[in-house]
Structure formats: C-alpha cells, structure tokens
Amino acid sequence: MIKFKINPLTQKKIKRFRTIKRGYYSFLLLSLILGLSLFGELMVNSRALIVSYNGKLYFPTYGAIITGKTFGLEYGYETNYRELRDKFKSSSSSDWLVMPIVPWNPYENDLKEGAFPPLPPDSSVGHFLGTDTTGRDILARLFYGFRIAILFSFLLVAVNYSVGISIGSAMGYIGGKFDLFFQRLIEIWSNVPFLYIIIIISSIITPSFFSLIFIMLMFGWMFMTWQLRTSTYKEKAREYVLAAKSLGASDARIIFKHIIPNTISVIVTFVPFSVASGIAALTSLDYLGFGLPAPTPSWGELLKQGTANLNAPWIVSSVVVSMILVLMMITFIGEAVREAFDPKKYTTYE
Amino acid sequence: MRLMLFLCFLLLVGGCSKEVVKSDLDKKIAAYVSVPIPIGDVKDLDGLKWETNNNDPVFSDSAAKKGGKININMSSFPLTLRYVGPDSNDGFRSYIDGNKMGLLGIQPVTNNFIPALATAWALGKNFNSVFFKLDKDAKWSDGKPITADDYVFALEFMLSKHIIAPWYNNYAEEFFEKVVKYDDFTIGIFTKKKHSKYEMLLNYGAGYVPEPKHFFLPGLDKDWVVNYQWKVAPNTGAYNISEVKKGKSVQFKRNDNWWAKEKLYYKNRFNVDVVEIKVERDDSVAWQKFLKGELDLFYLNIPEYWHVKSDIKSVEPFAKGYINKLWFYTNAPQPNYGIFLNLDYELFKDINVRKAFGHAMNVDKVIKTVLRGDYDRQYTSQDGRNEYTNLKIIPREFSLAKVDEYMKLAGWDKRGDDGIRVKDGKRMEVVMTSGYAHHQDRMVIIMEEAKKAGIEIKLNLMDGSTAFKSMLEKQHQIAWTAWTGGILPDYWQFYHSDNAHKKQNNNFTNTDDKEMDKLIDDMRNEFDDKKKQELSRKILQREFDLAVYVPTFSVPFSRKGHWRWIQLPKERGVNDKDGPILDPFVMGRFWIDENVKAETLQGMKDGKNFPPVEIIDTTYKRKN
Numbered sequence: 001m002i003k004f005k006i007n008p009l010t011q012k013k014i015k016r017f018r019t020i021k022r023g024y025y026s027f028l029l030l031s032l033i034l035g036l037s038l039f040g041e042l043m044v045n046s047r048a049l050i051v052s053y054n055g056k057l058y059f060p061t062y063g064a065i066i067t068g069k070t071f072g073l074e075y076g077y078e079t080n081y082r083e084l085r086d087k088f089k090s091s092s093s094s095d096w097l098v099m100p101i102v103p104w105n106p107y108e109n110d111l112k113e114g115a116f117p118p119l120p121p122d123s124s125v126g127h128f129l130g131t132d133t134t135g136r137d138i139l140a141r142l143f144y145g146f147r148i149a150i151l152f153s154f155l156l157v158a159v160n161y162s163v164g165i166s167i168g169s170a171m172g173y174i175g176g177k178f179d180l181f182f183q184r185l186i187e188i189w190s191n192v193p194f195l196y197i198i199i200i201i202s203s204i205i206t207p208s209f210f211s212l213i214f215i216m217l218m219f220g221w222m223f224m225t226w227q228l229r230t231s232t233y234k235e236k237a238r239e240y241v242l243a244a245k246s247l248g249a250s251d252a253r254i255i256f257k258h259i260i261p262n263t264i265s266v267i268v269t270f271v272p273f274s275v276a277s278g279i280a281a282l283t284s285l286d287y288l289g290f291g292l293p294a295p296t297p298s299w300g301e302l303l304k305q306g307t308a309n310l311n312a313p314w315i316v317s318s319v320v321v322s323m324i325l326v327l328m329m330i331t332f333i334g335e336a337v338r339e340a341f342d343p344k345k346y347t348t349y350e
Numbered sequence: 351m352r353l354m355l356f357l358c359f360l361l362l363v364g365g366c367s368k369e370v371v372k373s374d375l376d377k378k379i380a381a382y383v384s385v386p387i388p389i390g391d392v393k394d395l396d397g398l399k400w401e402t403n404n405n406d407p408v409f410s411d412s413a414a415k416k417g418g419k420i421n422i423n424m425s426s427f428p429l430t431l432r433y434v435g436p437d438s439n440d441g442f443r444s445y446i447d448g449n450k451m452g453l454l455g456i457q458p459v460t461n462n463f464i465p466a467l468a469t470a471w472a473l474g475k476n477f478n479s480v481f482f483k484l485d486k487d488a489k490w491s492d493g494k495p496i497t498a499d500d501y502v503f504a505l506e507f508m509l510s511k512h513i514i515a516p517w518y519n520n521y522a523e524e525f526f527e528k529v530v531k532y533d534d535f536t537i538g539i540f541t542k543k544k545h546s547k548y549e550m551l552l553n554y555g556a557g558y559v560p561e562p563k564h565f566f567l568p569g570l571d572k573d574w575v576v577n578y579q580w581k582v583a584p585n586t587g588a589y590n591i592s593e594v595k596k597g598k599s600v601q602f603k604r605n606d607n608w609w610a611k612e613k614l615y616y617k618n619r620f621n622v623d624v625v626e627i628k629v630e631r632d633d634s635v636a637w638q639k640f641l642k643g644e645l646d647l648f649y650l651n652i653p654e655y656w657h658v659k660s661d662i663k664s665v666e667p668f669a670k671g672y673i674n675k676l677w678f679y680t681n682a683p684q685p686n687y688g689i690f691l692n693l694d695y696e697l698f699k700d701i702n703v704r705k706a707f708g709h710a711m712n713v714d715k716v717i718k719t720v721l722r723g724d725y726d727r728q729y730t731s732q733d734g735r736n737e738y739t740n741l742k743i744i745p746r747e748f749s750l751a752k753v754d755e756y757m758k759l760a761g762w763d764k765r766g767d768d769g770i771r772v773k774d775g776k777r778m779e780v781v782m783t784s785g786y787a788h789h790q791d792r793m794v795i796i797m798e799e800a801k802k803a804g805i806e807i808k809l810n811l812m813d814g815s816t817a818f819k820s821m822l823e824k825q826h827q828i829a830w831t832a833w834t835g836g837i838l839p840d841y842w843q844f845y846h847s848d849n850a851h852k853k854q855n856n857n858f859t860n861t862d863d864k865e866m867d868k869l870i871d872d873m874r875n876e877f878d879d880k881k882k883q884e885l886s887r888k889i890l891q892r893e894f895d896l897a898v899y900v901p902t903f904s905v906p907f908s909r910k911g912h913w914r915w916i917q918l919p920k921e922r923g924v925n926d927k928d929g930p931i932l933d934p935f936v937m938g939r940f941w942i943d944e945n946v947k948a949e950t951l952q953g954m955k956d957g958k959n960f961p962p963v964e965i966i967d968t969t970y971k972r973k974n
Contacts, residue, residue: 064767064768065768075802076750077769077801078802109798111718113718116653116722133720134791135720204812206809206810294790294794294809295809311658
C-alpha cells in the first residue's frame, strides 16, 4: 500500500478549509452528486435494475441489451421495462422487477397520441420534472447533462492547466527571448475572438466531446501562463532553486519538483473557478447550438428549449435552478479554497 | 479649426456631387425617347390559332369594398429595392414580384390560363415559339403605355451584364432564342428548347414579365446596380411602393388608376388602399403586436401557434372573437422534404437495405406527436403537382417485421450487444447530414425509433449553407433536406445518371439507373402534356421502387390569424400556393370592413364579446 505523507502545511490548509462551513459542505454535497452521477445508470435509466422472470434473475443495467422476446414479449428490440412491470403486475405470475427511481433514459421520447409534449411534471409516470419538447424526461437529461458538463469541465481544466502551467513556468524559468516570444504569441493569440472561431469550426464539423475539448484548449491555455510566469520568476531567484541547481538537478526537475509545488497555492485557488467557467462555456455553446451534437443531453439545449417555451415553465425553471445551485456550490468551494490557501496566513517558505 | 472647415467643405462638395449624379439619372430617364426596334417577319403570324379565355369562373367576391390599411410584418429590412442584381433575392422580393403581372394569369381553381397583360395567345408550329396579343389598355404605374418594346427589352435586360445577375444571364441565354415585335401590341417569343403547350404557356406566358424600358434603359451601364439600389421601378400590378422608412418599414399603396381594375378577372380584387410592411426582428415581439392589433395578420402554421398560443377557448383575443382563425388546405406544389440515401455509400448499394431503411423511418409517429397531427406525410418527391403527381404511391410504412424481412435478404439479420445490426463485424451505423436545426425534434424521434429496427443514425447537424455544400460535394451518407420546386417537375437534376457520382449537382442520391434515365429522357423529349404527365407518374413509381428517397413531411395548407374586420370572399380557398387567401398582393381577394372595425374596436373598449371563429376548410385537401 502506498503511504500518503501529507505535508503538515497542507494538513493545516485542509483543516482550515474544513472550518469554512459553506465551502466544505458544498464540497461534500457536490462530491456526493458527482459520485452518484458516475453510477447514474442505476438511478436514472429505462433499464430495470433486477428482473426476475421464470425463476431466473436478470440484471439489465450494464452490458448487452435484452430483447423483448427474452421476457415473452413479441418484439425483437430492447425490452420496455416499464411496460414489462405493468404486465407483471397485472398477471398473477411470481415474476417481478425493480426499476430505478427515474425510469427513463435521457434519449427516449415518451410520446402518446392525444397528449403533446412538453408535458408537465407527473410523478405517477416517473417524469418528476416533466418532459421536454420531444417528450424526453427532463430530470434524466438534467442528470446526465450534469455528468457530461462536469466531466467535460474537469478534463478541460486538466488539459488547460497542464499546457498553461508547463509553458508559463518555462517562460518564467528560461526567460529571455523564449519568454519574449511566448509573451507576444499569447498576446496575439488571445485577441482571436474565441466564440467566432468556435462557431465557424462547428458549422463545418460537428464537434465531438474530445474535439470540443481540443478546440477549447486552443484558446484556454493562455490564462494560466501569466500566473505561472510571474510566480516562477519570483521563485527562480530564491536560494533553494540555486541549491538544487548546484546539486546538478535538471531544469525539468527544478521546475516540476521544486518550483511548481511552491506555486501550488496560486494554481489551486483558480481551479474551482475554472471548473465553473468550463461548465458555463459548454452550456452557452450548447445554448447557441454549437456545442456537443444532438441528441447529447445538455443543459444548454434545455435552456434553449425552456426560453423558447415559456408556457412550459418546468423546463426553464428546472435547468436554471440546477445551474444556479451547481455554480454556486462550486463558487463556495472556490472561495473556501482561496481562503484556506491565503498566503497572508501561511507561506510555503520561511 | 481650418481643418474642420475644410472637412465640412469636402462633405458639402461630396454631398452636392452625389445629388448631381442622382438628378442626372432622373433627367436621363425623363428625357428618354424610345428608339425604334426592328419589326419581326409577319409571316410568322400566318395560320396561327389565337386563343383566349373569358369563360372561366371569376374568383373574387362582388361584395368586396375598397379602402382601409393593413399592417403586416417581415423579419428583416431589404438590402435593396431592385428585384435583380446583388442582394435582391430575399424575402422582400416576393412583395415586389407579387405586383408584377405576367403575359398570362392562371385561374387558381381550374388551373386554366387567363388573360393578364396579353389578351390572346397562340402557339407556333415547331414547339419552339409562342405569340401574344397585348392588352392595349395596359399601362405602367407611372402612366406610360406598356408596349411590345418593353417585352423585347425585358430579354435584353435579362442578358445584360450590368445587372450583375448571373442566374438571369444564364437563364435567358439557355432558354430564349429571341423576343420579336410585330407591331406595338403583338409579340412572339422563340425558345431554344422545344416545349409542350402547357410548359410554353406557363414558362413563357405566365412566367414572362415586361420591364419598363423607359426607366431602366437610360441608366443601364456599369453603375446600374448602385444607381438603382433604392429606386422604385414602375410596375404593372395593383400596388407599388409609396414610402420607405429605412430599417423600419415599407409601404405599398394601391394605384387608383390601375389599368386592370375593371377587367374581368381583376375586378373586386386588391381592395385594401395601403399595405404597410413593418420590420419585426423577433417573432415573439411580432406576436405580441399582433395580439394588440398593431398587425392585422399572422401566420399560424407552426402547431404550437395554432393549438396553444391562439387557443379559441383560453387566449383572450381569440376567445372573445376579436381575432379569427383560418386554416385551409391547398393542393399546391410541396417542397420535397425527405431523407435522401446516397447510393455511393457502400451500405445503400443493396436495394434491400434501402427498402428496409424506408420501413424503419417512423415518420408517422413524428406527425402524430410533436407535429400534433397537423402535417401530412409526403407521398412522393413531387406532391401537389396535379396530373404530374402519382396518387397511387403510398410511402413505406414503419414496420419492424418488414425491416427484418428485407434486412435478412441483405444479410443484416444479426444484432450486436447494443441491439444494432451487425454484418461481418460492421455495425449498421449511418450519419445523417442536415442543415435544418429547427427539425431537430423530429430527427431525434426518427433516430430513436430506428434503433428499434437495429439501425443507428448519427446526426451531423450543420449550418444551412455548409450542410448544403457538403451535400453538393456528395459527402453525406443520408441527407435530410428539401428543394422547393415549381408546378412542373424536373427529374433530370435529381435522378439522371448524367449527374450521378459527380459533385456539385442535385442528384443527392447518386441514382444511376438505366430505366430511370430512359423515362427522364423520354419525358424531356415529349411535347404532349398528357403523355408527359404519364411519364412523370412512371418516374415517381420508379423513385419508389428504387427506394432512394424516404418522403417525410408536407404542409399542404396555410394557417393564419386575422383581425375580425378582415373579410373573406365567399369561396374561401383557392388552389394556390403563393397567393393564399390572406395575401394582399398575389390574389388580393379579401377586404376591410370599416364598420366591423369600428364595431370591434368599440367592443374591445366595452369588453363586449363576439363569437369566436375558427374555420378549417378542407375543400382542396388531398383525399387519399
């Protein structure tokens, strides 16, 4: 087992973070939701959790589809478990099944003749927040939309920071012409209107999850470089760097082993805000129709539907409330982190 | 300071010189003297059988009253008032075109040709010429007579490079041999290609309009598009532009001395004095203005508008009877909305896969649910074209059993773990290209239903023009798109092998079929209308047999809300796409009753209710 040795300074920071209740509880709650969403198929899904049919147990959630024929139905496509449940209930057999709390997946259209979507919330059929304009369950789309948005944002922050931090600290550490060159490059590059570029690109190709991350990375890495450049300039002049150098440490080792850990407070305090802005960016791109391709569940698309269908207030209200809550929690966490890492209370070198 | 003065001076000079150019052109136009043009060989006219038509039923209502003003809306302000040249091909153009008469008109119920600018017509011998006797009463809106010169000039105008309209240049070059004057009121049009009688009268009679030579010729030089950008050309129709507020509105005023106002088929039409078209960039704002009475008419074609936003039980102005609703069906040419399968894509080379595909598209479910049962299923690619449409064809219905049957024949009977069909390790996965973002709700339902049939459709939704470009490049596997077309179907561009496996043409299916080619060639070389129609029906049958096109939706109706004071003629529906009953320009059959208007406005003040009106007229609805 790997032994984690937490630096006493870090311990202090964590302690301090815990004392800031607002941020700490937001952190716990958000982690819980994120954790749950990773196993979302067990909670929000059209597939049953367990089916007992003719004395045999089935677990359809993960893995291959089970066709209707398996359960004595006529069709050869995936079983509609909601209908199967009703069939089991009405028949006297001992068969039973357990459905997830929300028995809908985010793609299927619940369309009935005579009732036109969007339909208002109705817990008897499992649409706790109603349906959207094509009869898809809003809670399911919100839930999976959240998962996609937050994972997208995490990944985006990770790549943005890796590139930004590497280049930024190289600029600070190497300095001279290298620094000058990248400064000018970043100045020019950051003046390219990001939104227009993305609109142009996505009108030519339909972006996928990863290509969208790549496009956003192209314009998102610059922010961290300025921060890191400054702090690296500052750190590089300190004695421990000189000491490492005289011991024969390589430049890469000095940057990644010595300088970056000492600038970590700068980096960490920005992370939560970057996550929040990543979610907001994806949502706004989806809202404008230039984000992830349909029919990917997305908050932006729900927001668009909601504002276009104000006579169906359950669409707009559910997505706006969830967005406010999630972004607020992330901001609280960010605040707490910033305070916990406040160098006025703690410094990393003494 | 000096510099400022100098700049002011420059501005003044600039302003003046511009003024001079403008009045120069006006002077030129005023001073224009008609130059005699050569006279055609009168022998052409020997032995012609002149026809006219004064026996068709009149389609206006004699109860119509003249007067009043209506307000309607457009979504953006036109970039020019020219009707040819750069930026002229926008929505506003239809208002100008609606006030340009052709040589012939079409009776909207019988579909027969009726006199318009010409009083009589005759066909030449070799299917390549047509002759017209012009109405001697006809006058431009500026009072000048319309003579044969204006028709001869119209072709010169279309051919002119100065109008910067390549489409017109090509069209005139490709189809017209010459337009000839015999005397001031007799002309002949000679065509490069041969045409059947109906085609000839439709394209060169109803479709040929004179151009005001005295107005355009004096300025027809390299600056034409600039100098005529905001000039209002004299026209032949009942209304012309009377006031332009740039960026805000355009007003059309009825010509009191319109030459045709007492003519048989034009009497009691075009009754409103003034039509004001206001710019409303946002639909929901326009809708609110309509509810307040600032706009008199509003399209209710979108299901939500008809069923929810204008519900006569709950929405006030409709429930109280201030605004009435009209839904009437037409049998007008429909755009060919559908899914085009690209035969160059390996999967669709197998006809059984294509047939299975046709049975896997659940169009009916979309119609019954999100479209609220309002729209119709498209039957063929040429619906609403009278005898040219094959009414016997019923598109493939959604049927999983039939999908299974055809897929088995094609060897695609196995399914993978995710329920999608597999064959030799390949999944049945198809990318659908489309530029219709507003159809997304329809597409996702079709995609979900196709999964039941074991087909995964992925959506490649692009901006409209980019999508069309990629389809022209034949990069699509399936394309969700449509073309609008005229009353005469043109199959060559869509299905002839001349256009298959090549880029930059409309054969999106890459259809390359000997039998289809023969039918299309036969139809092009046939000059008897009856036989042409029969061939058209055969081609549509072949289109069905080849299973290259899955028809989706058609909207064979027009729905509008109108304030109570707008009065409709007794016979409500006419079978016409461009001039549905509430269009002020093309048909102009309605009128405003000022008494009813006063009564309604007073009633609104007093809170008085009128009976709500919702008319659904199915006279011209397709019966099968």
